[in-house]
Amino acid sequence: MIRMENVVKRYNELIALDHFSFAAKEGEIIGLLGPNGCGKTTAINCMLSLLTFDKGEIEIFGQQVHPNNNAVKSRIGIVPQELAIFDKLNVYENIDFYCGLYVTDRKKRKALVEEAIEFVDLGKYRKFVPKKLSGGLKRRLNIACGIAHKPALLFMDEPTVAVDAQSRNFILEGIRKMKAQGTTIIYTTHYLEEAEQLCDRMVIMDSGRNIASGTVHELQNTISTQERIEVGFITEDQTIEAQLEELPHVVKVTKRNGNYLIHFEKQENNLPDLIKFMESRGMSYTELSSERSTLSDIFLELTGKELRD
Amino acid sequence: MVILRMIRYLISINFKDFGYWFWTLCYPLLMCGLFTMTTSSMGGTEIEDIEVGIEPGHPVTEVLGTIDFIVLTELGESEAVDRMKAGEMAGYVHGSTELELLVTETGINQTILQSVLDQIRNVSASGIPFQNFDYDQEYIIPNSQNAEPETVLFYALISMISIYGMFSAIEFVSTVQPNLSLMGARFSASPYSKYKFLFSSVASSLLLNVLSNTVVLSAIAIFYQMSLFTELWSTLLLIFIANMTGIGLGLFIGLIPGINANIKTTFAVIFMITLSFLAGLMGPEIRTIIGENMPWLNTLNPLARMTDTMYRINFLGNYSDYLPTIGLLLAYALLLFGVTLLVLRRKQYDSI
Numbered sequence: 001m002i003r004m005e006n007v008v009k010r011y012n013e014l015i016a017l018d019h020f021s022f023a024a025k026e027g028e029i030i031g032l033l034g035p036n037g038c039g040k041t042t043a044i045n046c047m048l049s050l051l052t053f054d055k056g057e058i059e060i061f062g063q064q065v066h067p068n069n070n071a072v073k074s075r076i077g078i079v080p081q082e083l084a085i086f087d088k089l090n091v092y093e094n095i096d097f098y099c100g101l102y103v104t105d106r107k108k109r110k111a112l113v114e115e116a117i118e119f120v121d122l123g124k125y126r127k128f129v130p131k132k133l134s135g136g137l138k139r140r141l142n143i144a145c146g147i148a149h150k151p152a153l154l155f156m157d158e159p160t161v162a163v164d165a166q167s168r169n170f171i172l173e174g175i176r177k178m179k180a181q182g183t184t185i186i187y188t189t190h191y192l193e194e195a196e197q198l199c200d201r202m203v204i205m206d207s208g209r210n211i212a213s214g215t216v217h218e219l220q221n222t223i224s225t226q227e228r229i230e231v232g233f234i235t236e237d238q239t240i241e242a243q244l245e246e247l248p249h250v251v252k253v254t255k256r257n258g259n260y261l262i263h264f265e266k267q268e269n270n271l272p273d274l275i276k277f278m279e280s281r282g283m284s285y286t287e288l289s290s291e292r293s294t295l296s297d298i299f300l301e302l303t304g305k306e307l308r309d
Numbered sequence: 310m311v312i313l314r315m316i317r318y319l320i321s322i323n324f325k326d327f328g329y330w331f332w333t334l335c336y337p338l339l340m341c342g343l344f345t346m347t348t349s350s351m352g353g354t355e356i357e358d359i360e361v362g363i364e365p366g367h368p369v370t371e372v373l374g375t376i377d378f379i380v381l382t383e384l385g386e387s388e389a390v391d392r393m394k395a396g397e398m399a400g401y402v403h404g405s406t407e408l409e410l411l412v413t414e415t416g417i418n419q420t421i422l423q424s425v426l427d428q429i430r431n432v433s434a435s436g437i438p439f440q441n442f443d444y445d446q447e448y449i450i451p452n453s454q455n456a457e458p459e460t461v462l463f464y465a466l467i468s469m470i471s472i473y474g475m476f477s478a479i480e481f482v483s484t485v486q487p488n489l490s491l492m493g494a495r496f497s498a499s500p501y502s503k504y505k506f507l508f509s510s511v512a513s514s515l516l517l518n519v520l521s522n523t524v525v526l527s528a529i530a531i532f533y534q535m536s537l538f539t540e541l542w543s544t545l546l547l548i549f550i551a552n553m554t555g556i557g558l559g560l561f562i563g564l565i566p567g568i569n570a571n572i573k574t575t576f577a578v579i580f581m582i583t584l585s586f587l588a589g590l591m592g593p594e595i596r597t598i599i600g601e602n603m604p605w606l607n608t609l610n611p612l613a614r615m616t617d618t619m620y621r622i623n624f625l626g627n628y629s630d631y632l633p634t635i636g637l638l639l640a641y642a643l644l645l646f647g648v649t650l651l652v653l654r655r656k657q658y659d660s661i
Binding site: 048 | 322326490491496497657659
């Protein structure tokens with residue numbers, strides 16, 4: 001569906017995409033993750049053939065991207081991060097306007113617009129102009145404008161930024177429905193839990209490079225910290241931290257909310273080994289919980305930076 | 310059908326914009342009211358005296374001497390040229406067999422003078438020699454309208470509103486450029502042709518502005534009881550062409566990269582007000598000053614040309630400047646459309 005190979009994009013001295021490669025298969029949701037300025041939007045704009053690039057190849061639907069390739073363009077939809085809607089047109093008109101850029105047949109367009117309105121649940125607001133809609137409803141309208149023509153490939157650039165929880169869930173549910181209908185979705189986000197829930201695979205970007213890609217499980221396997229176990233002890237002892245560090249496969253021990261957070265390497269029996277260890281040393285604990293490394297951990301380990309959440 | 314649908318939407322976007330109607334309808338009508346109030350206190354004025362030089366002993370000296378607003382001075386050609394260059398004299402009449410007018414610049418006074426000489430030529434051509442002129446008879450028939458230099462204010466105002474299409478054109482061209490707006494990114498990522506969009510933008514701007522111009526002109530005629538147009542159709546054609554020029558200007562300003570549509574609109578307002586001011590919107594004196602010091606500015610300023618031409622054709626019945634003005638306005642429009650098409654050909658950008 002999409003193949004991006006060694007794409008280099010420079011803005012004068014700044015390298016926005018540094019031999020960036022990635023691929024997406026039909027029906028997948030691919031998450032493009034990375035901090036601001038890492039090149040996510042640049043990558044999307046190159047795929048949309050809005051931006052020139054210095055080197056590399058991009059193929060969509062098996063064809064080289066080119067601004068005159070209308071056959072490819074007609075199968076693509078975009079939902080930009082900022083609202084790209086007309087203030088003076090109402091909900092129906094906005095969707096019809098954008099749908100009309102792709103679909104010329106009036107009857108077909110009307111049906112598609114109705115379907116899009118239903119999809120984003122804006123039926124009650126069809127005659128409302130955007131300024132009368134809440135932020136979340138405007139986001140839904142922004143999405144409807146990008147999906148009304150039923151694209152086979154959809155680029156969604158942070159569609160849930162500044163959206164209330166209800167609208168966010170609604171949007172995520174809608175994205176799942178689109179995937180179920182066979183749409184391939186390239187999804188950029190800062191919200192890691194969103195990416196974990198939604199995306200089949202993720203591409204982690206930093207400084208224009210693809211520094212890791214795969215499923216959450218595959219990404220978890222790429223980093224040294226695999227599991228973290230949080231333990232709270234009845235009595236505070238100066239030697240506890242040193243004792244815990246003696247455990248095999250421990251990467252480091254940190255403190256969190258008065259408890260100890262033990263970072264383990266990849267190993268299947270970390271929790272039983274820890275319990276045995278504490279019992280053998282007579283260490284009485286009050287709470288114990290285990291957590292797998294998150295995308296945030298993965299990102300931190302791979303880039304040395306926190307991803308804004 | 311696709312283009313018609315786009316035109317309908319673009320018209321709808323502007324139609325629902327209060328600001329658009331305020332500036333295209335309310336503002337010019339308020340200005341007209343203001344002009345009517347201020348100029349009514351001036352009363353019916355006559356054409357100011359025009360200083361004219363004439364070759365000593367020229368046969369038309371006596372004829373010209375009977376015209377109230379012409380102040381004749383007999384002098385030689387070189388002295389006349391000096392005085393014309395100093396702005397003290399509008400023209401110099403010479404030529405013993407042919408009646409010739411020598412001028413060093415163009416302007417309303419020169420036009421009036423040329424009209425007077427044309428009429429004398431016409432009378433002469435009818436077989437009445439200069440020497441046999443009956444000075445009690447009005448060979449020079451006054452125009453149906455009184456001489457009212459303050460009407461320049463109204464013509465300047467009409468010239469200004471004729472180029473108002475520039476504002477919608479700025480919005481539209483910003484909308485279609487991905488480096489200028491997110492909507493532009495949506496446009497450019499779609500298979501919709503930019504040229505179709507450009508055509509739709511021009512057509513919708515033109516339709517809306519012509520409509521608002523018509524409303525303003527009708528209101529001037531009905532509510533303010535002003536009869537500014539004795540040459541209606543010629544004036545309407547001029548206004549139509551000026552609309553094209555205004556839209557061309559808007560498209561051109563809209564293409565400026567790196568600044569948003571609001572700043573462009575502010576720039577366009579300043580630019581338009583400057584052109585209108587120089588064309589005489591704040592008083593006809595400015596035109597005289599520019600005519601004396603920077604005549605090229607009046608020649609190049611589309612609004613000054615339009616104001617001048619409307620005044621000449623409607624007030625003086627003089628069409629000598631009509632086609633050159635239409636030609637200039639069309640040339641501007643075509644040049645600006647050409648640049649816009651050239652820039653819009655670009656489909657990929659180095660940065661967005």
